[in-house]
Amino acid sequence: MASDIQLTKLAECAGCGAKVGAGVLAQLLEGLPTRTDPKLLVGYDTSDDASVYQLSDDLALVQTVDFFPPIVDDPYLFGQIAAANAISDVYAMGGEPRLALNVMCVSPQMDREAVHGVLRGGYEKAYEAGTIITGGHTIQDKEPKYGLAVSGFVHPGRILRNDRARPGDVLILTKALGIGVTTTAAKAGLADPELYRQAVEQMRTLNKTARDIMVNFDVGSCTDVTGFGLLGHSLEMARGGGATVVIESGHIPFLPGVRALAEMGLLPEGMYRNRHFAESSTRVEGEVPLAIQDLLYDPQTSGGLLIAVAEKDAQALLSALKDRIPCAAQVGYVEAKRADCSIVVKP
Amino acid sequence: MAVEINAMGKACPMPVVLAKQALDGGENDVTVLVDNQIAVENLKRLAESQGMAAESATREGGFAVRITGERKAAPAPEPAACCPTAAGGATVFIGKDFIGDGSRELGENLMKMFLYTLAQSDTPPACLLFMNGGVKLPAGEEPQVIESLKSLLDKGCEILVCGTCLNYFGLTEQCKVGTVSNMYDIAGRLLTAPRVVTV
Numbered sequence: 001m002a003s004d005i006q007l008t009k010l011a012e013c014a015g016c017g018a019k020v021g022a023g024v025l026a027q028l029l030e031g032l033p034t035r036t037d038p039k040l041l042v043g044y045d046t047s048d049d050a051s052v053y054q055l056s057d058d059l060a061l062v063q064t065v066d067f068f069p070p071i072v073d074d075p076y077l078f079g080q081i082a083a084a085n086a087i088s089d090v091y092a093m094g095g096e097p098r099l100a101l102n103v104m105c106v107s108p109q110m111d112r113e114a115v116h117g118v119l120r121g122g123y124e125k126a127y128e129a130g131t132i133i134t135g136g137h138t139i140q141d142k143e144p145k146y147g148l149a150v151s152g153f154v155h156p157g158r159i160l161r162n163d164r165a166r167p168g169d170v171l172i173l174t175k176a177l178g179i180g181v182t183t184t185a186a187k188a189g190l191a192d193p194e195l196y197r198q199a200v201e202q203m204r205t206l207n208k209t210a211r212d213i214m215v216n217f218d219v220g221s222c223t224d225v226t227g228f229g230l231l232g233h234s235l236e237m238a239r240g241g242g243a244t245v246v247i248e249s250g251h252i253p254f255l256p257g258v259r260a261l262a263e264m265g266l267l268p269e270g271m272y273r274n275r276h277f278a279e280s281s282t283r284v285e286g287e288v289p290l291a292i293q294d295l296l297y298d299p300q301t302s303g304g305l306l307i308a309v310a311e312k313d314a315q316a317l318l319s320a321l322k323d324r325i326p327c328a329a330q331v332g333y334v335e336a337k338r339a340d341c342s343i344v345v346k347p
Numbered sequence: 348m349a350v351e352i353n354a355m356g357k358a359c360p361m362p363v364v365l366a367k368q369a370l371d372g373g374e375n376d377v378t379v380l381v382d383n384q385i386a387v388e389n390l391k392r393l394a395e396s397q398g399m400a401a402e403s404a405t406r407e408g409g410f411a412v413r414i415t416g417e418r419k420a421a422p423a424p425e426p427a428a429c430c431p432t433a434a435g436g437a438t439v440f441i442g443k444d445f446i447g448d449g450s451r452e453l454g455e456n457l458m459k460m461f462l463y464t465l466a467q468s469d470t471p472p473a474c475l476l477f478m479n480g481g482v483k484l485p486a487g488e489e490p491q492v493i494e495s496l497k498s499l500l501d502k503g504c505e506i507l508v509c510g511t512c513l514n515y516f517g518l519t520e521q522c523k524v525g526t527v528s529n530m531y532d533i534a535g536r537l538l539t540a541p542r543v544v545t546v
Contacts, residue, residue: 076531124529128510188364205526265363265392269385290392323497324524 005114007078008187010107011069011143019068019227019299021273041156042093047236048162049089049223052154060156064089067103067147071183071301072200075114079121079146080204085226085302086148087129091211092162092224092305095154100126102136105145118146129206158215162223162233163240169220169334170314171245174210175202175304176327177230177295178258180268185261195257202255202327203302209324210305217317218310225303229274230331231296231343233306235281238334238342241308246344247332249292262291262298270299283341296345308334349376354386355409362386363393370397370418382409390414436473436504438540439465441481446546458484459491461546466495466502474505474540476533477525482508485525486518496524507533 020028026047034045041060042052050064066086070078083100090097102122106115126133131150182199185191191199207224214222221241223233230247238245274297284293304327309317314330321328338344350369354362362381369377370393379390387403390412394401398419403412445454446461462484465471475496477485484492485508500506506525513519513527537543 124531128527128529184360188360190360190364260396263392263396264367265389265396266360267385267389267392269359272385272388290395294392326501326503 005075005109005111006073007070007075007114007144008073010109019270021277023277041159042161046161046163046240049092050095052093052095052156052159054156058155060154060159062090062093062095062097062152062154063150065103065147065149067145068301069143069145071203075117076121077200077204079118079123080125081121081200081302082118082146083122083125083129083148084204084206087126087131087150088207088224088226088302088305090150090152091207092160092222093152093154094158094160094211094215094219094222095152097126097129097131097150097152099152100131100133100148100150102133102138103145103147103149104136104138105141105143106138107142107144108140110144118144122146122148125204125206129208160214160219160222161240162221162236164221165237165241165243165245165308165334166220166310167243167334167336168311169308170311170330171234171247171332171334172307172309172314172318172321172328173225173230173252173304173331174207174307174321174325174328175205175225175300176253176255177225177298177300177303178255178262179203179300179303180229180270180298181258181261181266181295182255183301184268185266188266190261190264190266192257195255199255205302207305210307210321210328213320213324214305214307214309214317216320217313219307219317220310221308223306225300225306227270227299227301228277229271229297229299230306231278231282231345232274234343235278237306237308239281241334242337244335244338244342244344245332246335246346247296248346249288249296250347251329252296252331253327253329254295258295259291262294267294268299271297274299278343281341282343282345284345286347288345288347293345304328348374349378350374351378351380353380355380355382357381359385359389363389366390366393366414370399370414375399375418376413376415378411378413380406380409380411384410386410387412436471437542437544438474438476438536439472440476440478440537440543440545441484442478442545443480444483444487458546459489459495462492462495462499466498471499471502471504472544474507474536475499475525476507476536477512478509478533479512482512482518482522483516485523486513486516486521493523500524505536507536509533
């Protein structure tokens with residue numbers, strides 16, 4: 001049954017690390033015609049996680065698509081991770097996913113079992129999310145790729161945008177950082193098997209639990225931490241809200257052992273891209289080791305939710321999250337906009 | 348002795364890996380030829396982590412990074428910081444919501460006490476697997492059971508609850524503790540666990 005193909009050997013970039021850099025993306029989209037529609041509540045002008053279109057007074061459609069080359073060798077696990085990652089954008093908007101379509105590229109080296117394994121992983125993960133895959137589109141390509149176009153629903157009054165951080169909000173992160181460094185080290189055979197197991201487990205864990213808990217609290221803004229890294233996504237949150245985001249690096253959950261790997265220079269290209277994009281808006285206050293800074297820029301695949309919650313609700317939300325997600329941690333807060341930077345990193 | 352490694356055309360992390368192999372082999376003057384700036388930055392970090400110096404210069408088609416100096420002793424491995432998994436603990440398969448046959452009422456109380464005892468143990472199980480009637484425990488209304496399971500979760504015990512079974516009993520929305528899982532994962536845990544206890 002098991003396929004012998006090592007999927008990651010068929011791809012140059014892995015997972016969300018393959019994402020085009022945030023700065024480059026903005027340039028690519030510049031000058032394209034934009035149409036407005038009063039019913040389009042969230043469009044691409046705010047680089048949010050998904051678009052939202054109002055259908056009625058109490059219902060809006062959430063749409064998103066996400067796909068990438070293999071980040072793990074096992075086809076079934078790759079399918080699960082890619083699906084969890086794609087569906088996550090709906091959760092990050094505060095919505096509930098309902099329908100999905102497969103987006104797939106099949107390379108000539110993939111046998112039937114491998115293709116089937118990827119799809120089965122996607123179907124089962126979608127089912128776990130209460131989402132039905134109703135079809136899709138598959139093309140031939142040199143590198144395998146997989147993901148989903150996902151549709152979900154949200155109440156128009158309860159959309160959680162990624163750019164509405166309010167001064168005074170507390171920031172909570174629901175998954176540990178270090179995925180990019182782990183998969184880079186794994187390519188070199190330098191990732192501890194237990195670290196690798198935890199990284200895979202975390203990547204294929206849906207953000208559903210975090211979303212279902214979060215919507216019961218006064219959350220101002222939310223995004224999922226993926227290819228742009230914690231600081232890249234924090235920057236989008238800070239800029240849109242006209243605020244400054246303060247990250248307390250000592251409180252950040254990291255996958256075990258990734259600091260040593262980052263110190264050793266096992267850093268993915270995406271880390272440098274993210275650093276290039278966000279560094280000029282970031283100020284480091286106090287002693288923050290280079291390896292920790294690097295990890296804050298590390299591109300994540302199927303990362304956790306970054307939630308900006310009103311201070312009065314922060315402890316209640318955090319304790320409700322920790323019941324189900326032991327990793328969840330308070331990682332910073334939002335301040336009034338500082339003149340010289342959008343992000344402050346503290347020890 | 349000085350060594351030179353040609354890592355031109357090699358994608359990250361290979362330049363770092365090749366350099367580290369040379370350092371591990373006792374070399375203290377290693378020059379690595381690379382064709383991209385990212386490899387240069389990563390090699391500088393490698394040198395820094397080993398207490399060695401790195402200098403880079405441009406060479407035709409790329410850069411030469413020279414790592415020199417006395418290598419410091421390897422640091423002790425850092426302890427696991429997040430989401431610990433209880434090493435060495437048993438995997439417990441729970442296929443019903445009571446223990447033993449004879450009296451159902453007694454069996455339900457025994458199960459409650461069993462989970463409480465596990466939660467109080469200094470060596471909690473690594474993993475609890477709930478299937479069939481067993482899913483009524485994490486999806487049930489008994490506060491002490493939920494309390495025990497949450498406490499196990501806090502101690503790093505993994506809790507997997509069969510999604511098909513929850514669905515069968517109409518309890519899909521009721522699961523209060525643990526991760527809703529599937530046959531693939533549960534079978535995987537059973538087959539790879541060093542020790543499985545069935546209740």
